[in-house]
Amino acid sequence: MSDAPAIDEEELRSRVRALLEVVHPERADYVTFRRAQFDHGLAWVHFPEGHGGFGLSPKMNQVVRDEIQKNSTVYYDDPPAGLIGIGMGAPTLLTYGPEDLKKELLPRLFTGEDIWCQMFSEPSAGSDVAGLATRAVRDGDEWVVNGQKVWTTVAHLSKWGMLVARTNPDVPKHDGLSYFLVDMEAPGVEVRPLYQITGEAEFNEVFFTDARVPHSRMLGKEGQGWRVAITTLMNERVAIGSGGPKKKGSGAISQLLKLWKARDHNSTSPAQTAVLRDRVTKSYIEAELLRLNSLRASAIAKSGNPGPEGSVNKLFQAESAKRLWETAIDVLGADGLSFEAGYELRQEVGSAYDPEGRSKYQFLRSRANSIEGGTSEIMRNILGERVLGLPGEPRVDKEIAWKDVPRS
Ligand SMILES: Cc1cc2nc3c(=O)[nH]c(=O)nc-3n(C[C@H](O)[C@H](O)[C@H](O)COP(=O)(O)OP(=O)(O)OC[C@H]3O[C@@H](n4cnc5c(N)ncnc54)[C@H](O)[C@@H]3O)c2cc1C
Numbered sequence: 001m002s003d004a005p006a007i008d009e010e011e012l013r014s015r016v017r018a019l020l021e022v023v024h025p026e027r028a029d030y031v032t033f034r035r036a037q038f039d040h041g042l043a044w045v046h047f048p049e050g051h052g053g054f055g056l057s058p059k060m061n062q063v064v065r066d067e068i069q070k071n072s073t074v075y076y077d078d079p080p081a082g083l084i085g086i087g088m089g090a091p092t093l094l095t096y097g098p099e100d101l102k103k104e105l106l107p108r109l110f111t112g113e114d115i116w117c118q119m120f121s122e123p124s125a126g127s128d129v130a131g132l133a134t135r136a137v138r139d140g141d142e143w144v145v146n147g148q149k150v151w152t153t154v155a156h157l158s159k160w161g162m163l164v165a166r167t168n169p170d171v172p173k174h175d176g177l178s179y180f181l182v183d184m185e186a187p188g189v190e191v192r193p194l195y196q197i198t199g200e201a202e203f204n205e206v207f208f209t210d211a212r213v214p215h216s217r218m219l220g221k222e223g224q225g226w227r228v229a230i231t232t233l234m235n236e237r238v239a240i241g242s243g244g245p246k247k248k249g250s251g252a253i254s255q256l257l258k259l260w261k262a263r264d265h266n267s268t269s270p271a272q273t274a275v276l277r278d279r280v281t282k283s284y285i286e287a288e289l290l291r292l293n294s295l296r297a298s299a300i301a302k303s304g305n306p307g308p309e310g311s312v313n314k315l316f317q318a319e320s321a322k323r324l325w326e327t328a329i330d331v332l333g334a335d336g337l338s339f340e341a342g343y344e345l346r347q348e349v350g351s352a353y354d355p356e357g358r359s360k361y362q363f364l365r366s367r368a369n370s371i372e373g374g375t376s377e378i379m380r381n382i383l384g385e386r387v388l389g390l391p392g393e394p395r396v397d398k399e400i401a402w403k404d405v406p407r408s
Contacts, residue, residue: 016042025074025075026073031111038052038110045064046060079115083239084117088118088239095231101216115154115159117153117155118236119152120229120232121149122150132147134149136166136167141215143215145165145188145213148207152204152205154202158184160184162179162219164229165178165180167223169403172402173402177225180213181219187211188209189211191204233373233374237379244294247291252362253284257284276330276331283320287324289320315376317369319376324366328359332360
């Protein structure tokens with residue numbers, strides 16, 4: 001990416017206008033426009049030329065967005081189920097994939113024609129994902145996969161799954177893993193929904209029974225799976241951590257302020273109201289800190305993959321979101337106790353049970369924020385050890401062959 005052509009902001013804006021002359025979102029469907037955007041290098045401007053970008057700084061993506069929105073009433077954002085593929089799969093494929101796979105799959109990721117999922121966690125391997133047990137055994141030009149994954153978000157919508165599997169049990173856990181792209185429609189791959197407290201099943205269990213994966217769909221080399229997985233995980237933390245407000249006072253905090261303004265402040269004692277006002281104010285300050293921290297992170301972001309500091313915003317986003325939605329429920333008072341009529345189990349992503357600002361839904365959903373993408377405890381470990389340089393926690397299984405590590 002260092003041999004990037006010199007494209008400044010003005011030149012980038014003129015390239016966006018040139019794209020809009022050829023194909024315009026007001027007159028083209030989603031896939032047609034996004035495909036043209038990709039072919040013009042305006043999908044991810046920080047990606048190399050030929051792969052949807054020009055090797056520019058990631059913050060220049062905002063320039064593309066601004067210029068399209070200035071010239072069109074229609075804006076085609078990333079597909080709702082595309083966060084994992086676009087935020088985590090694309091940079092992993094770019095870094096470790098063979099050229100033909102990048103050419104084939106990157107455009108389809110951007111157009112939403114292919115949704116991707118991440119198959120890392122297992123029933124006995126979440127925080128300690130390097131200890132996972134799903135096995136892949138080589139058979140000629142293919143790998144035969146057996147095992148089970150869990151909490152696999154959007155697996156039911158996915159064409160491709162990023163799989164980390166154990167290819168060598170005779171070496172320590174981090175050294176015996178390999179990373180594959182799995183066709184989710186292939187025989188031997190079974191997806192079963194898991195329902196959450198929100199009523200949705202955004203995630204699933206995935207079972208592999210003699211599923212065959214071509215060797216050509218391995219990302220990185222055999223035994224390099226942990227390194228490849230770290231690239232996915234670092235990008236995941238940045239993708240989750242940058243989900244805060246884009247404009248001052250926007251997003252979740254604006255919902256809380258609306259509820260606060262609509263509240264009957266005489267319904268509780270002045271002291272209780274004052275305490276609640278303090279919590280609303282604190283959430284406002286936290287939302288602003290999150291926004292400013294995201295801006296700072298994107299201003300210093302270089303092209304390439306993020307480092308462990310991406311965990312700062314991931315941790316802060318998770319914990320502040322939980323505080324914000326707990327405050328929202330307390331502002332609602334007794335109304336906060338009831339869930340909307342029509343609560344049902346359904347397999348959608350982001351379905352709206354709570355038209356009045358979704359605060360009851362978000363209160364339940366935000367429980368997951370400090371678990372998904374690595375728990376808050378694990379984020380604190382990463383920040384302590386890899387950013388602050390504190391002593392590491394004991395890792396007794398580090399030098400032992402995976403097959404010899406005692407497990408229940
Ligand atoms: C909404 C949602 C979506 C998800 N989507 C995906 C997905 O698409 N793909 C995927 O692969 N996974 C996904 N996950 C799984 C997620 O990554 C794991 O749940 C998470 O890493 C925790 O693993 P675990 O559930 O096995 O908990 P455990 O690892 O068993 O942890 C249990 C508790 O112990 C604590 N703990 C564990 N180890 C330590 C330690 N060393 N130090 C201090 N505390 C520790 C944890 O913080 C936690 O509180 C998703 C989870 C959620 C909630």
